[in-house]
Amino acid sequence: xxxxxxxxxxxxxxxxxxxxxxxxxxxxxxxxxxxxxxxxxxxxxxxxxxxxxxxxxxxxxxxxxxxxxxxxxxxxxxxxxxxxxxxxxxxxxxxxxxxxxxxxxxxxxxxxxxxxxxxxxxxxxxxxxxxxxxxxxxxxxxxxxxxxxxxxxxxxxxxxxxxxxxxxxxxxxxxxxxxxxxxxxxxxxxxxxxxxxxxxxxxxxxxxxxxxxxxxxxxxxxxxxxxxxxxxxxxxxxxxxxxxxxxxxxxxxxxxxxxxxxxxxxxxxxxxxxxxxxxxxxxxxxxxxxxxxxxxxxxxxxxxxxxxxxxxxxxxxxxxxxxxxxxxxxxxxxxxxxxxxxxxxxxxxxxxxxxxxxxxxxxxxxxxxxxxxxx
Numbered sequence: 001x002x003x004x005x006x007x008x009x010x011x012x013x014x015x016x017x018x019x020x021x022x023x024x025x026x027x028x029x030x031x032x033x034x035x036x037x038x039x040x041x042x043x044x045x046x047x048x049x050x051x052x053x054x055x056x057x058x059x060x061x062x063x064x065x066x067x068x069x070x071x072x073x074x075x076x077x078x079x080x081x082x083x084x085x086x087x088x089x090x091x092x093x094x095x096x097x098x099x100x101x102x103x104x105x106x107x108x109x110x111x112x113x114x115x116x117x118x119x120x121x122x123x124x125x126x127x128x129x130x131x132x133x134x135x136x137x138x139x140x141x142x143x144x145x146x147x148x149x150x151x152x153x154x155x156x157x158x159x160x161x162x163x164x165x166x167x168x169x170x171x172x173x174x175x176x177x178x179x180x181x182x183x184x185x186x187x188x189x190x191x192x193x194x195x196x197x198x199x200x201x202x203x204x205x206x207x208x209x210x211x212x213x214x215x216x217x218x219x220x221x222x223x224x225x226x227x228x229x230x231x232x233x234x235x236x237x238x239x240x241x242x243x244x245x246x247x248x249x250x251x252x253x254x255x256x257x258x259x260x261x262x263x264x265x266x267x268x269x270x271x272x273x274x275x276x277x278x279x280x281x282x283x284x285x286x287x288x289x290x291x292x293x294x295x296x297x298x299x300x301x302x303x304x305x306x307x308x309x310x311x312x313x314x315x316x317x318x319x320x321x322x323x324x325x326x327x328x329x330x331x332x333x334x335x336x337x338x339x340x341x342x343x344x345x346x347x348x349x350x351x352x353x354x355x356x357x358x359x360x361x362x363x364x365x366x367x368x369x370x371x372x373x374x375x
Contacts, residue, residue, distance in 0.1 A: 011107035015052035027196035031367035033058035079156040124167035131157035174317025199303035209282030211241040219248035233330040291316035306345040
């Protein structure tokens with residue numbers, strides 16, 4: 001069989017795989033490499049995330065380009081997250097051969113409508129309906145400058161989304177997002193391909209833990225809003241400990257935590273610490289107020305944690321309701337937590353997770369599907 005090559009344009013350096021989007025990118029690369037695909041990776045970089053030698057294990061070539069963060073990008077008619085990810089060096093590398101190109105997220109799609117790529121097979125990997133995501137950030141943000149930025153960016157993203165018609169294939173992370181893209185682009189091929197992730201089979205402790213856990217990047221407005229909701233509306237009236245763990249929690253949330261004896265904040269845990277927190281929790285509480293994309297932290301929690309309490313928006317577009325406990329308001333959340341606190345996680349529940357997760361969310365199977373799409 002002749003060698004198969006694939007360009008992947010990533011919005012960020014996908015190592016370490018320690019947040020949602022780059023988790024999908026990194027484990028997709030790894031799974032495709034294991035299937036024999038020769039990958040040419042293109043990463044946009046900016047301060048705070050270092051170049052990663054680990055990527056050379058799985059890629060034929062790894063290329064880095066500086067993200068253009070400045071006034072010119074901000075004032076562009078294109079969305080800031082797109083205009084800042086442009087590079088003549090990247091484009092010159094893409095036109096040196098005729099390999100398919102996978103654009104990771106709308107962020108990386110600056111060149112998707114470039115006429116000189118007209119005859120190339122171009123794939124758009126959806127991770128969010130971005131204009132909806134930014135509009136929801138606008139709604140929960142309270143700082144005037146950030147609120148204005150999110151609103152303007154959501155408008156630009158909604159307009160720029162039309163460029164996706166130049167993709168030969170769209171791969172959406174959830175069934176709901178698949179249906180949305182199919183409705184917007186009826187002439188394009190749109191397929192559901194779940195996110196790639198770090199897990200193979202469920203590895204869950206039986207029995208009981210001593211706390212509930214909410215985790216995420218707390219500096220993201222969506223997650224900060226969810227953390228405040230759990231503190232003020234749920235665990236202030238529940239006699240069960242809550243641990244909040246995540247990156248860079250705002251001072252406002254730290255002050256709220258200090259007012260409650262049953263709530264603890266663990267700021268900036270490393271990967272091992274976060275893994276231990278998830279595994280040792282009795283209940284992982286995952287609520288969101290954005291029904292977009294597939295929440296990779298939900299998948300990770302279901303593979304490694306005991307009881308998982310979610311709201312409908314966290315499940316949006318997934319068939320995972322059967323292995324979660326669903327609660328959609330503060331009263332339901334309090335009742336569900338009080339009930340589960342008295343229960344043990346057993347072998348039957350672990351088997352049910354295994355059955356549900358290792359079909360649709362198997363990395364090897366999904367890599368084979370992706371290869372089939374581009375062959």
